[in-house]
Amino acid sequence: MAGAIAANPLGNTPQMGFNTWNSFKANYDHDIIHDVASLMVSLGLKEAGYNYLLLDEGWSDMERTEEGSLQANRTSFPDGIKPLVNRVHGMGLKLGLYGDSGILTCGFRPGSWGYEERDAITLAEWGVDYWKYDNCGGFQAMTHTPQERFMTMQNALLRTGRDILYSVCEWGFQFPWHWGGNIGHSYRMSGDITASFTNETGCPCKTAYCLNTGYAGCSVTSILRKMREISVYQERSHWLDMDMLEVGVGNMTIYMQQTHFAFWAALKSPLIIGADPRELGGVSLEILKNRDIISLNQDPLGLPVHFIGSAGVEGFIQVWAGELEAGNVVMVFNEKSYPQDVSVSLKDLNLGIDHPVRARELWSGESWGKISSVETTLEAYQTLVFRLA
Ligand code: GLA
Numbered sequence: 074m075a076g077a078i079a080a081n082p083l084g085n086t087p088q089m090g091f092n093t094w095n096s097f098k099a100n101y102d103h104d105i106i107h108d109v110a111s112l113m114v115s116l117g118l119k120e121a122g123y124n125y126l127l128l129d130e131g132w133s134d135m136e137r138t139e140e141g142s143l144q145a146n147r148t149s150f151p152d153g154i155k156p157l158v159n160r161v162h163g164m165g166l167k168l169g170l171y172g173d174s175g176i177l178t179c180g181f182r183p184g185s186w187g188y189e190e191r192d193a194i195t196l197a198e199w200g201v202d203y204w205k206y207d208n209c210g211g212f213q214a215m216t217h218t219p220q221e222r223f224m225t226m227q228n229a230l231l232r233t234g235r236d237i238l239y240s241v242c243e244w245g246f247q248f249p250w251h252w253g254g255n256i257g258h259s260y261r262m263s264g265d266i267t268a269s270f271t272n273e274t275g276c277p278c279k280t281a282y283c284l285n286t287g288y289a290g291c292s293v294t295s296i297l298r299k300m301r302e303i304s305v306y307q308e309r310s311h312w313l314d315m316d317m318l319e320v321g322v323g324n325m326t327i328y329m330q331q332t333h334f335a336f337w338a339a340l341k342s343p344l345i346i347g348a349d350p351r352e353l354g355g356v357s358l359e360i361l362k363n364r365d366i367i368s369l370n371q372d373p374l375g376l377p378v379h380f381i382g383s384a385g386v387e388g389f390i391q392v393w394a395g396e397l398e399a400g401n402v403v404m405v406f407n408e409k410s411y412p413q414d415v416s417v418s419l420k421d422l423n424l425g426i427d428h429p430v431r432a433r434e435l436w437s438g439e440s441w442g443k444i445s446s447v448e449t450t451l452e453a454y455q456t457l458v459f460r461l462a
Contacts, residue, residue, distance in 0.1 A: 083238050084258030084310040086371045087343045088203070090125025090169070091118070092317050095266075095347025099131030099180050102149035103157065110161050112350035119166060121362045122371065123346060125203050125238070126161055127169035130180040137183050142195050143172070158200040169203025169238070170196065174222035175210015184210040185226060193229035196237060204230060206257070208243035219243050220252060227257060240314065240343070244288060245281065245299075250306035250313065259312040259343050262303060263296045265289035266316040266347075268323030270454055271410075293319065293333045294408065297391075300340055301380040307341050309375040314343050321348030321357030331436055332406055332456040334360050338370035339378045339395065339402055339458070365435040366458065374398040384421045389413060390451075394422040401426070401461040407451035417447040419461070431462035 091113060093101050110126055113119050132154070134144045145153045154170070161168045172192065173184035185192045185206075196204055206226055214222060223241050230237045241257035243249065249260050264276050267290050275290025277283070281299040296315050307313050315337050320330045337344060346353075346361060353361075360366075378395035385392040390413060391406040401424045407413045419426040429443035435458040451457065 082310055083236050084312065086309075086373075086375065087312045087341050088125055088238055088240070088259065089121075089123045089344045089367075089370075090127055090167075090203075091123060091346040091350065092127040092129050092169075092205075093131065094129035094171075095268075095317050095319060095322055096349040097131070099129075101128075101131055103152065106157065107160070109350050110164055110166060112353075113166060114164055116350060116353065116358060117362055118346070118350070119164075121364065122367055123344070123361075124165070125167050125169050125345075127171070127203060127205065127345065129171045129205065130178055130182070132170055133172075133178075133182045135182055137188075141188065141191060143183060143185075143188075143192055154199045154201070162200065167202035168200075169205060169240070170201055171205045171207065173207040173210045174219070174226060174243070175208070175214035177210045179207055179209035184214065186210065186214040186222070189226045189229040190232070193226065193233050193237075196230075197233035197235040200235075201237060203238040203240060205240040205242055208246060219247055219249070223256060242314075248282065250281075250303050254308050254311045256311060258310055259314040261314045261316060263299055263316065264291045266291055266293065266296060266319055268293075268319035268325055270294050270325070270329055291316075293325075293329070293336075297336055300336075300377075301382075304340055304377045304379050307377040312341055312343055315340065316342075317345045317347035318361070319347055320360050321346075321353045326454065327356050327360075328452055328455040330357060330360050332454055334363070335366055335369075335404060335436075335456050335458045336378075336393070336406075338366045339393065339404060341370060341375065341377045344370055363435070365433075365438070365460070369397070369402055369435075369458075369460075372397045378402060378404060379423075381422055384417055390415050390417075392417055392422070394424055396424070397460070399462075403432075403447070403459045403461060404456055405447055405451065405459075406456040407454060410453045412450055412452050414450050415447060419445055419447075424461075426461070432459045434459055 175184040239257035241260035245262040281302040378393040
């Protein structure tokens with residue numbers, strides 16, 4: 074994308090923040106967003122790197138203004154967006170909004186089809202920092218290719234001259250990882266996530282190359298399964314987006330939440346919290362603020378882990394590994410609902426390791442000394458994450 078490599082380029086590392094959708098759906102207002110902004114600071118989320126506050130479906134009115142501009146919902150945001158942006162900026166955070174490349178958003182609010190220039194200018198005038206752009210919205214828009222629809226908005230945003238992070242949300246439709254990287258700072262690769270490892274409520278596609286990408290209800294493990302095929306397309310400033318985090322949402326065990334967070338981080342997905350900050354605490358908050366895991370995501374090298382099928386046991390144990398600026402990372406995941414013994418030799422990981430190396434496990438924080446293999450027992454759905462010197 075033009076301008077992608079600048080002194081401090083947007084999307085240089087995967088973006089981090091909070092988004093309203095997973096917890097609030099479209100039911101939030103000015104008061105809730107003020108609370109959320111304060112909590113992002115007081116819970117230490119901002120300090121951990123989560124600096125984008127993202128208003129998904131629900132912020133906008135059902136109608137455009139008489140002049141044809143987007144406007145905030147007049148009941149839930151009576152002062153409009155600009156004062157909110159100013160307040161959020163004053164707290165050291167950035168603000169993002171949601172729109173759609175069709176005539177309507179998924180929630181039947183105005184989409185930007187045919188209004189791209191006008192809407193980009195509105196966003197810039199309001200001081201918005203982030204634009205999530207969805208793929209719903211009516212037959213007429215669907216007769217145009219996603220490349221055209223999403224590029225039109227990308228160009229409109231660039232023309233404003235404002236740094237607006239462009240988060241494409243077209244669910245992996247027509248395999249955007251093959252579009253040559255010329256797509257937003259990040260782009261979704263699957264239908265919407267659900268807070269589960271096993272119970273999918275939709276999501277007919279279990280692999281990345283499937284024509285019916287499914288629109289919602291994808292489990293954490295399904296999304297991870299698709300990344301086996303496409304982690305090789307992960308690219309700086311055009312990050313494959315595995316969807317918002319479900320850590321702290323629903324009933325996932327601690328090990329499930331750790332596994333979910335570790336893979337999103339190490340695969341270089343944007344890290345966007347979906348839990349309600351007013352209820353976020355305890356272990357879930359600790360997981361989200363784990364600096365060692367976050368540092369995998371924000372590593373300057375920008376390379377994801379890859380699935381090493383030959384080092385695991387299909388259907389039972391998954392092994393993923395990759396390079397960091399300093400050293401390597403190895404992940405061993407028990408994908409079963411019962412404990413399993415594992416034995417993984419580091420020389421089998423395509424990392425060029427042929428002698429014992431110093432290893433630290435990041436969830437426990439414990440040093441394992443110099444190792445040439447991982448021999449241990451993993452609990453149900455547990456992932457151990459090793460940083461190798
Ligand atoms: C789609 C997107 C979600 C969310 C909703 C809002 O499902 O994929 O992330 O933005 O729309 O309606």
